[in-house]
Amino acid sequence: MKAASLPEVTLSELDGVRYLHLESVWVQGAMRIAKPRALELEYIQRMMAWMLWRPTDELTQGHAVQLGLGAAAITRFCHQVLRMRTTAVEINPAVIAACRMRFRLGDDDERLTVLNQDAGAWVRSAAHTQTVQVLNVDLYDHEAAAPVLDDERFYADCHRVLAHGGLMTVNLFGRHASFLASAERIAAAFGRDQVWSLRPTREGNTVVVAARGVVVPDREELIARADNIEKRFGPLGVPARKWLRMVRPLPLPAAAA
Numbered sequence: 001m002k003a004a005s006l007p008e009v010t011l012s013e014l015d016g017v018r019y020l021h022l023e024s025v026w027v028q029g030a031m032r033i034a035k036p037r038a039l040e041l042e043y044i045q046r047m048m049a050w051m052l053w054r055p056t057d058e059l060t061q062g063h064a065v066q067l068g069l070g071a072a073a074i075t076r077f078c079h080q081v082l083r084m085r086t087t088a089v090e091i092n093p094a095v096i097a098a099c100r101m102r103f104r105l106g107d108d109d110e111r112l113t114v115l116n117q118d119a120g121a122w123v124r125s126a127a128h129t130q131t132v133q134v135l136n137v138d139l140y141d142h143e144a145a146a147p148v149l150d151d152e153r154f155y156a157d158c159h160r161v162l163a164h165g166g167l168m169t170v171n172l173f174g175r176h177a178s179f180l181a182s183a184e185r186i187a188a189a190f191g192r193d194q195v196w197s198l199r200p201t202r203e204g205n206t207v208v209v210a211a212r213g214v215v216v217p218d219r220e221e222l223i224a225r226a227d228n229i230e231k232r233f234g235p236l237g238v239p240a241r242k243w244l245r246m247v248r249p250l251p252l253p254a255a256a257a
Contacts, residue, residue: 009094011102020071020098028095028140029071029103036104037081039237043171043205044073046198047136049243050167051229052222053214054133059229060084062133062163067119067149072099074136079112081236084134087113089122120149123157132161135168150182155189155210162212170208179206186210187250198246209247 007023013033017040020029030040039045051059062085064078069090079086090096093116099105108114115122119139122128135158139148158168168190172182187195190210200206216222222244229240 006092006094009092009098011098018071018102020095020103022092022095029069029073031071031073031103035236037076037236039073039077041073042201043203043207044070045237045239046201046205046207046243046246047074047138047169047171048077048238049198049207049209049240049247050134050136050169051238052225052240052243052247053167053209053211053216054165054225056225056228062166063087063131064134064136065089065132065161066136066138067122068138068140069095069099069105069114070138071103072105074138075099075112075114076104077236078134079106081233083111085111087115089115089117089119091116091118120154120157123154123161128161130161130163130166133163133166135162135166137168137170140171150178150185152185152188155186159189159210159212164213166212167214168210170210172206172208173204183208183250192250195250196247197250198243199248208250 010021010023012019012021016033018031018033019027022028032038032040039048060082064084064086066074066088069075069088072088075086075088078084096114096116105114106112137158162168170186172179183195183197186208190212194211194214196209198207226240226244229238
């Protein structure tokens with residue numbers, strides 16, 4: 001996408017929450033001004049469900065990458081709260097500027113890197129092969145109709161950048177006709193037994209979790225992980241026990257069901 005065709009960033013505020021928009025009424029991100037590290041939007045909270053699949057002693061270790069910056073909620077959380085090495089890749093320089101000035105995204109430091117690049121090009125780079133433990137994908141344009149990057153090659157590249165045991169979360173519209181097709185493309189890249197989804201939000205966002213070589217522990221261990229996560233991060237918008245009740249395996253295709 002050429003710079004001249006990138007949408008302008010606009011902001012709005014309501015009831016103590018600042019919203020980011022891209023030339024439309026659609027919300028591309030949000031931050032509660034009094035609690036900038038908290039995860040305000042429900043689907044953004046669910047994008048952190050990867051935490052359930054990570055062993056407790058590894059929860060905050062490794063490299064977290066966000067494809068699509070939005071209002072920087074996940075980037076702030078990974079960098080400032082989890083204190084992980086964090087990289088965000090965003091094609092629109094105006095989004096980066098807005099996040100620096102109005103959404104409490106700090107300057108780059110030894111753990112934070114914000115790149116003005118195309119996300120597809122970033123995951124295609126051989127330099128990033130198996131360098132990422134957590135990959136959050138939220139790539140919608142100003143019309144918010146379907147993911148900008150959503151083909152099998154893209155998801156294969158996402159799988160390749162994950163280290164063994166790495167996890168990806170993707171924001172999809174679960175009530176949109178493209179959801180099942182997108183989910184099948186993810187399953188083709190990751191293997192169906194490594195893909196799960198959460199129930200749709202009220203707005204219709206469905207978060208898909210995909211893993212590279214993860215062995216799912218028994219229910220007792222998952223409950224223990226959820227309890228630990230919620231005890232540590234629940235007040236910041238991380239309802240891990242609730243997520244555990246929402247997770248389901250990816251359904252079989254209609255022809256195979």
